[in-house]
Amino acid sequence: MAAKLRAPENLVIDFEPSERQYELWKYLQPNACPHCGGTIENVFVGYDREGHPQYKPQCSKCGSQNLPQIILGGGAAGGGKSFVGSVWIISSCMRFSNIRAVVARKTIKSLKESTFNTMKTVMRKWGLKEGENYKINNLEGTVTFWNDSVIILKELEDLPSDPNFERLGSSEYTIAFIDEVSEISERAVEVLFSRLRWRTAETFKTPRLLMTTNPCMTWVRSRFVQDDDGNPVECNESEVFVRFTLYDNPDEGFRQIYEAALNKITDKATKERLKYGNWDFTDTNVAAAYWNFDGDKHLFMNLRERVYNSLKPLIVCFDFNVIPYMGSLVVQVDYDKKKIYFLEEILGKQEEKENNTPRLSRKIRDKYIGEKHLGGLIITGDPAGLARSTQTEDGTNNFTIIMNNMRNTTLRPEIKVLPKQPPQLTRLEFGNALLDGYDGWQVMIDLRCRKLTEDLINQKKNPDGTKNKTKVTDPKTRVKYEKYGHLSDCYDYIVCLFASESWRRFQTKQTTVVTVDSTIEVYDGFSF
Numbered sequence: 397m398a399a400k401l402r403a404p405e406n407l408v409i410d411f412e413p414s415e416r417q418y419e420l421w422k423y424l425q426p427n428a429c430p431h432c433g434g435t436i437e438n439v440f441v442g443y444d445r446e447g448h449p450q451y452k453p454q455c456s457k458c459g460s461q462n463l464p465q466i467i468l469g470g471g472a473a474g475g476g477k478s479f480v481g482s483v484w485i486i487s488s489c490m491r492f493s494n495i496r497a498v499v500a501r502k503t504i505k506s507l508k509e510s511t512f513n514t515m516k517t518v519m520r521k522w523g524l525k526e527g528e529n530y531k532i533n534n535l536e537g538t539v540t541f542w543n544d545s546v547i548i549l550k551e552l553e554d555l556p557s558d559p560n561f562e563r564l565g566s567s568e569y570t571i572a573f574i575d576e577v578s579e580i581s582e583r584a585v586e587v588l589f590s591r592l593r594w595r596t597a598e599t600f601k602t603p604r605l606l607m608t609t610n611p612c613m614t615w616v617r618s619r620f621v622q623d624d625d626g627n628p629v630e631c632n633e634s635e636v637f638v639r640f641t642l643y644d645n646p647d648e649g650f651r652q653i654y655e656a657a658l659n660k661i662t663d664k665a666t667k668e669r670l671k672y673g674n675w676d677f678t679d680t681n682v683a684a685a686y687w688n689f690d691g692d693k694h695l696f697m698n699l700r701e702r703v704y705n706s707l708k709p710l711i712v713c714f715d716f717n718v719i720p721y722m723g724s725l726v727v728q729v730d731y732d733k734k735k736i737y738f739l740e741e742i743l744g745k746q747e748e749k750e751n752n753t754p755r756l757s758r759k760i761r762d763k764y765i766g767e768k769h770l771g772g773l774i775i776t777g778d779p780a781g782l783a784r785s786t787q788t789e790d791g792t793n794n795f796t797i798i799m800n801n802m803r804n805t806t807l808r809p810e811i812k813v814l815p816k817q818p819p820q821l822t823r824l825e826f827g828n829a830l831l832d833g834y835d836g837w838q839v840m841i842d843l844r845c846r847k848l849t850e851d852l853i854n855q856k857k858n859p860d861g862t863k864n865k866t867k868v869t870d871p872k873t874r875v876k877y878e879k880y881g882h883l884s885d886c887y888d889y890i891v892c893l894f895a896s897e898s899w900r901r902f903q904t905k906q907t908t909v910v911t912v913d914s915t916i917e918v919y920d921g922f923s924f
Contacts, residue, residue, distance in 0.1 A: 401542035404529040409487070409522050416644035417480050423467045423636055424484050426492075426600040429455035436463060436601040453602045464636035466589060468577070468620045469608045471640030471673030474654040476647075477608040481573040482515040484606065485547060486522075488571060492599045493543035498572040498588065500550040502579040504537060507549055511575040515539075515547070552584040559869065561587040568594035572605045578612035582619070602634075611675040613850060621675050624743075624846045641673045676843065685824055685863045686884065688831035689852040699842035700739040704728065707771045710739075711894060712760060713886040714753075714777035716794050718744075719877040720870070722751040723847060724760065724777075725886040729894050736830075736891065738841040741848055741883060753794050757801035764807055773802065773809040776889060779816050814893050820862045823888045826902045830891050835898040839891075851884035 413421055422430040429436065434457025441452045454461045469477040485497045499515070501507040524530055530541045537549035552561070552574065561584055569591050574580060585607070592603035609616055620637040622628055631637055642658070645651050658671040668674035696702075711727040722744035728737045742763070744756035764773070781794035795811050802809045818826075830837045841848065856864040863884075867876040892899045 401529060401531060401540070403542050404524055407523050411483050411487075412646060413480065414476065414644050414646040416638065416640055417476050417646065420467065420469045420477070420480050420606075420638045421484070423464045423638070424480075424604055424606060426488070426604075429458060429460060429463060431455065431460050431462075432458040434458055438601075462633050463602055465603050465634045466585075466605050467607065467635075468616065468637045469606065469640055470616070470621065470637060470675075471611065471644075472642045473610050473658070473670040474642045474645055474650070475640035475673070476645040477640050478511055478514055478575050479518075481575060481606050481608055482511065482518050485571070485573050486515060486518055489539075489541050489545035489547060490543075492570075492595070493545055494595065495545045495570040495599060496568065496594050497545070497547050498550050498569045499547055500552045500572065500574045500580075500588065501576055502551070502553045504549060504551045507551070507575070511573075512549065550588075552580045552588065554581050554584065556869070559583075559874075564588065564591055567591050570594045570596060570599060571603070574605070574607045576609055577607035578609040578614050578616055582615045611669045611673055613846075613853075617675055624844065626676065626844055639673065642671055684853060685855040685857045686828060686831065686852040688828040690831075691849070694831065694839055694841050695843045695849065696840055697843050699737060699840055700844075703730075703737050703840075704739055705771065706767070706769050709772045709774050710764070710769060711774045711776060711890060712742075713890050714756075714775070714781065714794065714798065715882045715886050716753065716778055716781050717878065717882050718751040719746060719875055720879075721745050721847075721882075722753070722756050723882045723886065724756065725845070725848060725883055725890065727890055727894070733838075734836045735838045735840055736895065738839070738845055738848065738887075740842060741845045743847065753797045754801050757798045761802045761804060761807065765804065769807065773807050775799070775802070775809050775811045776813050776893060778885065778889065779814045782813060812893065814889060818888065818892045818899075821860070822903060823892055824861070824863060826899055827884075827888055827891055829902060830895065830898070835895075835901065837895060837898060845883075848883040848887065851880050851882065852887070855880045855884055 422428075427436050428434075432455060434455045436453050437456045438451040439454045441450050444450055452461055453463050455463065469480065471477070481499075485499055489495060489497055499507065499511060501511060519526075519530065526532060530539055532539050539547040548569070550564075555563075564587055569588075572588055572592060574585065574588070577585065585605070589603060589605050592605060596603055607616075611617070611621075618624065618629070620629060620631060620635065629637070642651060642655060645654075655671070658667060661667040661670070668676075705728065708728055711729070713725045713727065715723045717723075724742045724744075725738060726740045726742060728739060729735070730737070742756070742760055744750035744752065744759065750756055750759060775795065775798055777794070783793060795813065799809060799811065826834075829835075831839050843849075856866075858864050863881055865878050865881060868879045869876050
């Protein structure tokens with residue numbers, strides 16, 4: 397097959413990148429330092445624990461060892477990210493013989509309907525002829541060039557039957573391009589990157605994996621763009637992020653037409669994400685359990701700095717799940733104005749071994765002692781925490797453990813917990829009612845409460861209207877856990893307990909079942 401193909405004649409390659417496209421392009425060039433243009437060499441850096449010599453790529457000219465190998469081009473739709481990827485893959489296959497370039501998306505269907513069409517357009521525009529200079533095998537999902545280089549189309553969807561992507565097997569590739577990487581798991585990316593070793597030493601010198609995406613709320617954002625507090629991420633060595641907007645596309649005619657289309661989008665969050673490349677967007681999902689949540693209405697920039705009062709009590713609500721993290725929400729309530737301020741979320745992360753009640757309690761204690769909080773703490777959370785523990789000690793529960801680790805004369809922690817679990821359907825409806833301004837309340841959430849926001853957006857409903865608690869499996873640990881719903885449960889407990897009069901009235905309208913004892917003085921000892 398490949399023997400019948402021949403090199404093209406009279407090629408016309410008219411790739412004229414914009415400044416931002418060229419920035420991305422430089423990171424992709426073979427055997428070239430993106431900082432000074434020097435060549436790449438491997439230098440000896442020492443021995444591993446078994447005595448094997450270790451080497452690291454370094455620029456022979458400027459000495460830099462920060463040579464990006466995993467590159468993210470992310471931002472607004474229409475910025476020309478995928479076009480750069482297509483040009484890079486095709487030109488690399490033309491430049492080097494017998495290399496293997498992977499182009500991937502979540503599914504082969506989406507790949508063939510989008511990215512692959514762009515690649516075929518580029519090849520036609522440059523004068524390459526199918527059947528003469530290259531051959532497409534739709535069955536195998538390959539494009540073979542006259543010089544035996546090949547583009548391989550790959551599907552990277554997570555499959556329960558193949559959580560470790562063993563379908564990639566012992567395959568060896570040279571370079572890779574993943575379009576719409578927001579649809580792909582971090583595990584899939586890492587496995588594919590580990591397979592970039594075919595003729596790498598003779599061509600690119602270091603593996604190169606290009607990823608492109610529009611703004612998203614997945615692992616991509618926290619690894620490459622910004623952390624959970626919204627601060628810019630300092631990328632790991634050998635990784636880099638190039639930010640795109642629509643205006644980075646050099647095709648003015650395309651920009652004008654596409655911008656007009658984006659301007660017709662009525663949803664503000666979608667427009668911010670697609671037109672301006674805003675990574676702080678929040679979608680409103682009407683099919684979600686919290687259907688009244690609206691990012692434009694309920695999220696506020698720097699809310700904590702604006703409303704926090706160190707002389708008033710802080711409500712700290714615990715969720716006692718330990719995977720993927722143990723979580724807590726910190727709240728203050730203004731009863732005069734009927735505003736509930738969700739100031740911050742404090743997580744006990746598994747990788748830091750803080751996902752247990754003692755460690756998270758001490759973390760919160762030390763934080764507020766350090767910040768000189770004088771208004772006291774009200775500790776609340778899942779009522780089941782009164783009866784069971786995530787610890788091994790007999791005769792204790794989560795709340796006694798919290799008190800043992802947080803007891804302090806300055807913070808003066810006090811426990812206030814619902815006597816039992818509120819009915820899930822009713823509390824969910826009440827939570828939505830408050831989001832919609834029920835009984836004059838306003839729910840205000842600091843934009844940095846990322847996990848709570850993800851819960852409010854992504855938590856789904858069951859057919860009976862209750863929360864869907866579907867579990868997922870961690871591909872590394874093989875442990876099953878609920879992906880969403882941990883901090884939204886805290887939201888439920890907080891609004892039911894601390895907007896108790898409204899909660900009682902709401903229940904009276906909905907059902908005759910009352911789950912809060914009307915004699916409970918939940919604010920006893922504290923003055924807001």
